[in-house]
Amino acid sequence: MKQYIKIGTxxxxxxxxxxxxxxxxxxxxxxxxxxxxxPMTTIGDKVLDKPLESFGGKGAFISEFEDALLTGKIDMAVHSAKDMPISLPKGLSILAVSLREDPxxxxxxxxxxxxxxxxxxxxSSLRRQIQIEELYPVQTKNLRGNVGTRLLKLQNKEYDGIILAAAGLKRLNFQEDKEYDFMYLDEDSFIPAAGQxxxxxxGREEAALQAVLQSFNHMESMYNLETEREVLKLLNAGCSEPVGVYSNIDKDKIILRVIYKYKNKVIRVNGIAKIEERLLLAKKLVNDIINFE
Structure with missing residues (x-):
């Protein structure tokens, strides 16, 4: 019997x-x-002249999809993990994740x-602002829009430089565009967004949907995402928070790095633990931040 699935994007x-x-x-x-x-249009796609935190934060790209999932209009929604809010509605969860692209x-x-x-x-990212200002004597200015729009604004000299995610550039095959120079910022020091x-x-927490995605799901990336989102959850950090979280796995260990601007101080912490203790590691690093002097 044929199975029908509607996927929101x-x-x-x-x-x-x-x-x-x-x-x-x-x-x-x-x-x-x-x-x-x-295909759906979100409020985050419509409002391009304001920072995200001024009208909904990360939920600006997600809420319409969640409404559609809960009413049955769609069965799944595909997101960039870094755009997802920490709290998901009851009955919905992250069913699967991809192999991580360049973070x-x-x-x-x-x-x-x-x-x-x-x-x-x-x-438009406070996380990127605090880190680029550590590296260079520059000013930062709000930048919204899709990748192509942002590159066009750079080409039109509205900016001297812009910061983009390597994953998006690679998936769109922009990384070799001869009109631009690309400086890749080391993820250990210029810490990415959680899930980048x-x-x-x-999707809805239904066995049939989970079964469809079983072969797609990449467990190492799921461990990374769970750990990084746990840090955001414990910090109660939304889109307006200047926080970066990145983890990588080496055999049976997970290494976690966090940058967070807390009480007007830019704090960096890192740690390592066994994979099965990844959420405890997240909790320890958050405690280190809160107790930082």
Missing amino acids: RKSKLAMVQTEMVVNAIKKVNTDIEIELV RDVLVTRKNCPLPQNGIVGT GIIAIE
Whole structure:
């Protein structure tokens, strides 16, 4: 018997590319499934002249999908994991995640135009702002829009540089564009957003949907995402918080790094633990931040 699944996605080129990756992976092992894409527009796509924290934070890209999931309009929604709020509605969860793409941030400048002193760097992320200002004597200015729009604003000299996620650049094949120079910022020191580079599939907690995604789910990336989101949860950190969280796994160990601006201090902490103790590690590092003097 044929199974029908409706998958929600934003309409941007990056969102569609990521959703097609999920669809192809599902169909590869589930040949009897018919999938319908349901493109949707969120408030975060509509309001581009304000920072996210001023009108809804991370939920600005998610809430319409969650309403559609709960009413049965769609069965799954494909998100960039870093865009997801910490609290999900009752009955919904992250059913599966992808293999993590390059988690790094990238400083993009026009070709042969290095970042000048006191130059303007475009980013709407407080996390990126505090870290780029540690590296360079620059000013930061709000920057919204899809990847192509942001690059066009850079090309039009509205900014001297912009910061983008390496994962998005690579999935859109922009990373070799000859009009720009790309400086990849080391993830151990320029700490990414929680979940950066991971595609997350949100859906109703139904066995049939979980079974469809079983072969797609990448457990190491799920461990990373769980650990990083636990830090955000314990810090009660939303989109307006200047926090970066990144973990990587080495054999049976997980290494966790956090940057957080707390009480006007930029605090960096890191630690290592066994994978099964990853949530305890998150709790320890959050306690280290709260008790930092």
